[in-house]
Amino acid sequence: MTTPKIAIIGAGPLGLGFAKAIAAEPNAQKIFKAIDVYERRPQAGGLWNHTGDKSNVSFELTESKNNKNALKVIDNDPHLSPMYKHTETNIIKQMMRYKDYPLPENSNTFPIRTEVLNYLLDYQKEIPNFVNFKFNTKVSSLLKNNDNNKWELTTNQNTEPNLYDKVILAHGHFDTPFVPKAKGLLNWFKNDPTSVSHAKYYNDCSKYKDQKVLIVGNSASGIDISTQLITVSKQIVMSCVGKPMFEGVIENQTEQIDGIAKYDFENNRSVITNSGKVISNIDKILFCTGYLYEIPFLKSYTTGANPIITDGSNIHDLYKQLFYIPDTSLILAGLPKSIIPFPFAEAQGQYVARILSGRLSLPSTEEMLKDYQKEVAERGDGSGFHVMGNLKDAEYCNEMFDLIKGTENEGFVAKFWDDQMMDLRVKTGEMKRQRFFELIDYAHDLKSKGLPYSNLKQNFKF
Known part of the structure; x- marks a missing residue:
């Protein structure tokens, strides 16, 4: 059996969830020649690394060649995070978490950005040390070499490309403004x-x-x-x-x-x-x-009869919104929107880990295409393809459990979305709605005092 070399691009919530699941595969150190995680920022956390003052950031607004419904936006900061100073989540801390790893008890009910970042930094330490994190390393080119069937990955740190058998794109989709x-x-x-x-x-x-x-x-x-x-x-x-x-x-x-x-x-x-x-x-x-969805460093499969990405509204030709069907060595993590990201990453990660280790196999290309076409018929081949509101993400995550049946006794197993968890998800929306009423009253109070906005401590009861 060959020992595949794995690259994960991105060390945010998605990349960490996938890395943990893959490293938990039985005999992972022997099965995988390497598990390398590339992160352009100096530490884990992805977009939760707030970049502070944005007053020096400039951007251009021009015509788009690829999207008739959007203008093209180009900024001068490749590391810019969309997080703002007083960000708090829309998701309660009981759900904004990985399995068996809760946020600290004294965290806000709707955690603020610093609490989430610290949580992610702590979680990274739980990942086995044979997973190699490469920080301050921006991927500049990802190209499939059909001669040796390897992915050639080039970064700002190396002139010669590193070769990988499988690549997981976990770089997120909050870089290119629509x-x-x-x-x-x-x-x-x-x-x-x-x-x-x-x-x-x-x-x-x-x-x-x-x-x-x-x-x-x-x-x-x-x-x-x-x-x-x-x-x-x-x-x-x-x-x-x-x-x-x-x-x-x-x-x-x-x-x-x-x-x-x-x-x-x-x-x-x-x-x-x-x-x-x-x-x-x-x-x-x-x-x-x-x-918009964008993969600026991907140099393969972006042109031709069936490009993986066109106008940025969605990603094409995916099995289970994960595997690129024409070449399943390319895996795209966490594309869907309106999801709870931490349990979602783990649900996807548990399935991908078993595929990569060889404990499970993907269906035939014909079966995967049929499944994809069925999903397109249901969701449409546009911006709605990746939207998973109204508990669709819970249904998707539980579908991942169906796919790993028979392998649950070994390796990482995500949290199943039972009735209690789904009920909590529904309640979260109403709790956040009530939270906004509190924040609006608070904002008016600040205005009456001539004060700008700042975070307001909260602790909701269930």
């Missing part, structure tokens, strides 16, 4: 580039003092940032194209408008909505519209 294309937006940006931004570049509310702010998007970041801006802004206008993630929370605190059809900088810095409403005298525009 900015929806609309008439006049590029002109606005060219006239006043500092007035247009994205949630990725938001750090705190200081630059929005006494400003009329247009927030585009009403999901988690839009509601969260709007709450923080209450403390300093003159007015908040929120453009929404669907129901907010936490309905009935932010609507009374902002002027709600529908989707934007046109940005008109010359006409009193105004926007015109799809329904014809005009909003004028806008000082700042902040897009809270999410992110």
Whole structure:
């Protein structure tokens, strides 16, 4: 039996979960020639490594060649984290965790970013030391050599590529901002580039003092940032194209408008909505519209008849949202959205670990393609393909248990989503909704005192 060499790109929640599961395979040290984890930042934690002051970050907004619905965003900081100064999670600490490894008892119910980062740094120490972490190492090229059937991985630390049999992409999908294309937006940006931004570049509310702010998007970041801006802004206008993630929370605190059809900088810095409403005298525009999928270092399978990625709305040709069917030596971790990331990483990791060690085998290419086509028919071949709201992630995680049947006695086994865990997930949403009401009252209190937003300690009871 050959001893495969494994590369994991990314040491955030996904990469750590996969590394732990793979290292827990029976006789892992003998089975795997190497398990190398590449992380561009100086330590584990991925995007939870807040990069601090973002005032020196600049970005360009230009036409996109690949996506007719979006503008292309390029910034000057390859390590920039989308975390902002006063981030707290939308997930309670009882679920924002790995199996058998709870957050400290005194953590906030909805942990703040420093608590999550420290948790991840501690968890990394639990991973066996034969897993080799390579920090401050940015992958610049990943190319499949068909002559020797190896992946050639090049970084900023080596001129000659390292060779791997299997590669797991766990670099996340919060690097490339999605900015929806609309008439006049590029002109606005060219006239006043500092007035247009994205949630990725938001750090705190200081630059929005006494400003009329247009927030585009009403999901988690839009509601969260709007709450923080209450403390300093003159007015908040929120453009929404669907129901907010936490309905009935932010609507009374902002002027709600529908989707934007046109940005008109010359006409009193105004926007015109799809329904014809005009909003004028806008000082700042902040897009809270999410992110596109991008694999900038991947040099194989990106062109041809069936490219793995096209416009960034989703990743194509995947079995179980994990294995790239034309070449299953390429594995993509944690692509789905609206998930609980820690148990999700473990559920995927337990299956992948068994495939890599040879204890389980993948179905035939024909069977995998049939499964993928069925999933596309159900979810669509667009941005909705990876969305797993309404407990779809729990169903997916439990499906991973079906796939590892007969192997549970050895190796890592994730936590099964039983009725109690699913009930807790449902309650989490309502708890966060109530938390937002508390935060809004807190923000108004800070504003009355002339104080900017800061974290508020919380400890919810069940």
